[in-house]
Amino acid sequence: MDNVVGKKSGLTWAVHISMAVLVALWLFPTLGLFVSSFRTADQIATSGWWSALSTQERQVPAIRVGGTELEVDGRFVIEGRLFTATNAEVSAWGTTSTAPEANAPGDVVELGDGVTLTVAPDGAYVLSSPQTTAGARLPRIFSTAATPPEFTFQNYRAILFEPSNTDGMSKAFFNTLTVTIPATIIPILVAAFAAYALAWMDFPGRALLIAAIVGLLVVPLQLALIPLLKLHNEIGIGKGYLGTWLAHTGFGLPLAIYLLRNYMVGLPRDIIECAKVDGASDFQIFTKIILPLSFPALASFAIFQFLWTWNDLLVSLVFLIDSSGQTTVMTKQIVELLGTRGGNWEILATAAFISIAVPLLVFFAMQKYLVRGLLAGSVK
């Protein structure tokens, strides 16, 4: 549009670069969590996730020489390895903490009394002594090794598939699913009928009802917590799934009715009038014509409600989670982990990524409907 008059904008490069910077800024935090969830605790603690793809040169924890002593050619020899990783490579080593990088791999170092020590590039060391070293204090080896990138699924295995793991997410995952699915389906059904009545049926008070629903759209759900908890206790629901489903249904309804009504009002009047002339009842018009035609709006709201209930913390905290610990949901589990495992990023990152993986999948698969719903819900 800017080159309408045949002039290519000189800003093109600036646009590309600024957009790339913006995207990188927005993507980096999530990427960090994603990469971290595939690294071992040791790797996360010693280097930033951004260096996970490059070869790491870092100090290996000091190792004291030990192992079985063998007598070879009149000398007493102890062999061992500095680390278990097979593809790491020692770049320097030493025997004192003051000079941990004094020697190159392959050097033979004299430790006094004829004792010699050598470390091979692959981390194997050989201590050789003229007398037996049994009972003597053996030297420590400090080394610096370069480790190539390495990723593991161990974190996911530990958090998802180990039933004994108290930090596990499998139960919370199924609880979240149990909350989410009914809480998504029921409001759609209830709202669809109401939206049809508000869009295509004439009755006194219709305009007032629509205005009330627009008003209820922004009522903060914080107001509802105490009265509803009291109500649930009085009628005997207490804390549990039923109360949570009902609460999510109630809180989701204004948006559902608003979105669906706006969409249904836009459907062509002719179709509905033709059906009426042909003798269809309102119920038939709704189920046979309106519902199939409203699929895009139904899908939009379903995604909203799914994301909202899946990601919710407050409603579950108040209406679902009791002291038994059996009904925890993923968001609550992660908040707990933040408190108890604040520094264990391999646990935190994996748990968080498990909880955001499902919404991300839904998001990328159904982005079109989500955008459509947003536009219908706001640009008015």
Added chain:
Amino acid sequence: MSPALQGLITIIIGVGGCVSYFYFSNLFLDKVLFPPSGPNAGRNINRANMIRPWLFLMPALIALSVYLAYPVVETLRLSLTQRVPGGGYQWVGFDNYTKMFGEPKFWEALKNNMLWLIVVPAMSTAFGLLAAQLSDRIRWGNLAKSLIFMPMAISFVGAAVIWKLVYDTRPVDQEQIGIMNAVWLAFQGGPMSVLFLKIVPILGLLAFAAAVGLVAWVFVRPMIKPSGPVGGGTIPLRLLVGAAALWLIFMSVRSAIGLAGTDLPYGVPQTWLTIPFWNSFFLMIVLVWIQTGFAMVILSAALRGVPEDTIEAAIVDGANPFQIFFKIKVPQIMGTIVVVWTTITIVVLKVFDIVFAMSNGQWETQVLANYMYDKLFRANDWGVGSASAMIIMLLVTPILIWNVYNARKEMR
């Protein structure tokens, strides 16, 4: 019974119940109550059509009134009462409110909420507008939009974990694994540090102050130099905008002067979430990160809706891309910008999970929603908790009225 099975049964009962309610109540209406046949067929049809809408609306109306309308009234009542030990409630008038206003933690929460209310909608809308404008002009724009939009799908709690990793701090002798500290330690106090950590932020703050001043001038000018009749009803609004702008300008200039005078602790890893005042901003960034995608999607659609002939006319008249953007496009999508702004404002007023998961209101980061949760479920003080909920409701009310007013206007 396993919850999954219970869930399945509930789905079947819930969905089946809803469907059969709608089906059988309609059947009952048409076949038994007012059958469209016999001597009164015409009257019956009319009566059935009068009742049917309410059959369709009933479940929704019940759910809405029990789950949203009743709680508003009930919370108002609770905020004026106090629980008596042993059960029952006692009318205490405005005692809960006076008690709440006497607490420094409440004023801290209110002050922080005001800061959130200014910063988050402003930054989300600004970044969203920037991203929308930039992505419309490049070929990989859709991919870029997808990626910026992505945080919308991430839960506040997930986002809290993501950003805690960004803000992570390790002791000074260890390698930093949080990217903020890694970047921070790259600055050693040389000329580049002065440029990036002093001059650029100060210029940014001053530019912000200038922008605020410009907006305020647009609002206040008609009162000083009346070129036409000033609507009487808008004067309080104009004064409010002017006062808020003065305060913002004062704050940003003071911050700029403060920044110029301080010695930044180079080389020392910072625990970002415990620095008073600034830590609130580190929490706000999380919400800006989430909401920018929303602003971008809506503004991008609005930008595409700007009539092309206005832009072509501007090009023919020799406008440069910046002029086209600020003088042609932005004024035409002002309505959408206001909608985006208010929508994000509502999200901000309800923000709870981020603060709850990241700092839990410690280190002066309290906000109203978390303060309320503290009162309700930790201190078990339902009176003050309900009173703070009413404060949130009070802050939302202007937007509520404005939305309803617009919806009514549109229906006519």
